[in-house]
Structures are given as structure tokens and as C-alpha cells.
Amino acid sequence: MKLFFFETPNSHKPCAVAKHLNSPVEYVHVNIAEGQQKNPDFLAVNPNGRVPALEDGDVKLWESHAIMAYLAYKAGSDMWPSDPVKQIQVMKWLNWDTAHFSRHASRIFFENVIKPKFGLGDPVQSEIDDATGYFKQFATVLDDHLHGKSYILGDSLTIADFAIASFLPHAEEANIPLDGCSELQRWYGTISAIDAWREPWPEERSAAA
Ligand SMILES: N[C@@H](CCC(=O)N[C@@H](CS)C(=O)NCC(=O)O)C(=O)O
Numbered sequence: 001m002k003l004f005f006f007e008t009p010n011s012h013k014p015c016a017v018a019k020h021l022n023s024p025v026e027y028v029h030v031n032i033a034e035g036q037q038k039n040p041d042f043l044a045v046n047p048n049g050r051v052p053a054l055e056d057g058d059v060k061l062w063e064s065h066a067i068m069a070y071l072a073y074k075a076g077s078d079m080w081p082s083d084p085v086k087q088i089q090v091m092k093w094l095n096w097d098t099a100h101f102s103r104h105a106s107r108i109f110f111e112n113v114i115k116p117k118f119g120l121g122d123p124v125q126s127e128i129d130d131a132t133g134y135f136k137q138f139a140t141v142l143d144d145h146l147h148g149k150s151y152i153l154g155d156s157l158t159i160a161d162f163a164i165a166s167f168l169p170h171a172e173e174a175n176i177p178l179d180g181c182s183e184l185q186r187w188y189g190t191i192s193a194i195d196a197w198r199e200p201w202p203e204e205r206s207a208a209a
Contacts, residue, residue, distance in 0.1 A: 001023070001024060001026065001054065001056040002025065002028050002045075002054065003015065003025040003052065003053075004028045004030050004042065004045065004055075005027060005029065005030065005052045005201075006030050006031060006032045006033075006037075006051045008051065009102075009106070009166040009167050010050075010051065010052060010166065011051050011200075012166055013052075013064045013067075013068055013162045014052050014064055014067040014068050014071060015200040015201060015202065016162055016196045016197045017072060017162060017196075018071055020079075020194065020196035020197070021071060021072065021077050021079070023074065025054075025071075026206065027204065027205035027206070028205065028208055029206070029208060030042055030053075030208040031207075032050075032051060033118075037049045037050060037051060042208055045060050045062075046060070048062055050062065052064050053067070054070060054071075056074075065098070065159065065163055068080070068159040068162060068163070072159055078158070079157060079158050079162075080159055081153070081158060086153060086158075089153055089160075090159060093160035093163070094163050096138075097163045097166075100134070101135070101138045101142065102163070102166055102167055104132075104134040104135040105167035105168075105176050106167060107127065107130075108131045108132060108174050108175065108176050109174040109176065111124060111131070112173070112174045113174045128175075132177060135177065136177060139178065139181050139184060140181070143180075143183045146187045147183055150187070150190060151187070151190070152164060152187075157194075165188060165197065168188050168191075168192075169192070
């Protein structure tokens with residue numbers, strides 16, 4: 001089973017799951033700064049030309065959330081719950097994250113971190129303000145939800161926690177606002193105490209062809 005990754009927030013999620021669950025994956029580094037995501041061999045796995053991606057025999061997967069679910073399922077882990085209602089709750093939070101929480105966090109991250117880092121032009125203040133407004137709105141929903149809970153689903157870690165956490169390691173450098181969200185910060189403290197979340201990247205990896 002090959003897991004294709006680069007050191008970005010979207011790859012962070014499945015790499016952390018694989019490490020946390022000791023999944024038997026061969027890590028393949030796809031250097032997107034050098035354009036390796038456009039190589040034909042990689043496009044045969046993910047025609048979108050984006051990381052992460054996974055190949056397990058005939059199974060080819062893209063989308064970090066689907067890859068996390070597959071890794072948890074293969075490991076028999078309740079990070080992807082076997083109970084159907086819990087599974088649907090996880091899906092709810094994954095979809096919410098894509099549509100709202102990480103969507104706006106990633107806009108702020110792009111303006112404040114990626115643009116300066118890769119010389120992609122000046123950050124656009126109106127874009128930052130718009131994304132920040134939405135981010136605060138949805139962060140409040142999460143903060144309210146987390147009262148009395150250790151994890152998103154209550155008392156056990158699921159892939160929803162890793163999905164929602166994906167941009168939070170960069171909150172300070174990206175100026176993603178978490179002030180006033182004490183429950184969210186407490187929850188993220190729990191997630192960032194997980195070794196595999198703090199150090200998701202593999203020691204051994206091969207390079208993309
Ligand atoms: N929705 C996708 C997003 C994947 C994505 O946008 N990956 C970025 C890195 S974080 C990428 O590969 N970008 C390369 C490019 O745009 O050429 C997921 O969750 O996996």
C-alpha cells in the first residue's frame with residue numbers, strides 16, 4: 001500500500017493516521033514544489049494532480065478524508081467507527097470541515113503563509129478579512145460543540161479530529177484566529193499531544209518517479 005504525500009496540511013492528516021495506527025504503508029514523497037504531482041505515473045493514481053493519494057492494489061484513492069477512512073478501516077480502528085450512526089456523525093463533521101472550517105482556515109493560510117513563501121504575490125487584505133469572518137463564525141460552532149467533550153465525537157478519537165485539526169499547527173504563523181475559543185484550544189491541546197499528530201512525517205520514504 002503506497003501513500004503519496006508532501007509536507008502540507010492535507011497530507012498531514014493521512015500520514016498522522018498511518019503513523020498512529022502503524023499502518024503498513026510505503027511512503028512516496030511527491031515534491032509539489034518541483035511539480036512532481038504532474039508526472040504521468042502520479043497522475044495515473046490521482047488524475048487531479050494533488051497530494052495526498054493512496055494506491056493499494058486496484059484501489060486508488062484521492063481526498064485526504066477518504067484516505068484516512070480507508071487506513072482506519074484497514075487497521076480495524078474505530079477512528080472510522082463501525083457503528084453506522086457514529087460513522088454518519090464523522091461524515092457530518094468531515095463535510096462541515098471541507099465546506100466551512102478548514103476551507104476558510106486554508107484561505108487565510110494561503111494568503112499569509114503560502115503566498116509569501118512561494119513568491120505568489122502580496123496577501124490580499126479583503127480576502128483575509130472575508131475568510132477570517134467566516135472562520136470565526138464556524139470556530140464558534142465548534143467551540144460550543146466541544147463543551148464537555150474530549151474529542152469531536154465525544155470520548156474517542158476519530159478521523160474527524162485529524163481533519164478539523166489540519167490547519168491548526170499553522171494557526172500562529174498564519175494568523176488564524178483562535179482567541180475566545182477556549183474549548184477549541186483545549187481540544188487542540190489534546191490532539192497536539194498525540195505523537196503521530198506532532199510528528200506525522202515518515203523517517204523512510206521513496207521519491208516519486
Ligand atoms: N481536497 C484535497 C486537497 C488536495 C490538495 O489541494 N493538495 C495540495 C497540497 S495541500 C496539492 O497537492 N497541490 C498541488 C497543486 O495544486 O498543484 C484533499 O483533501 O486531499
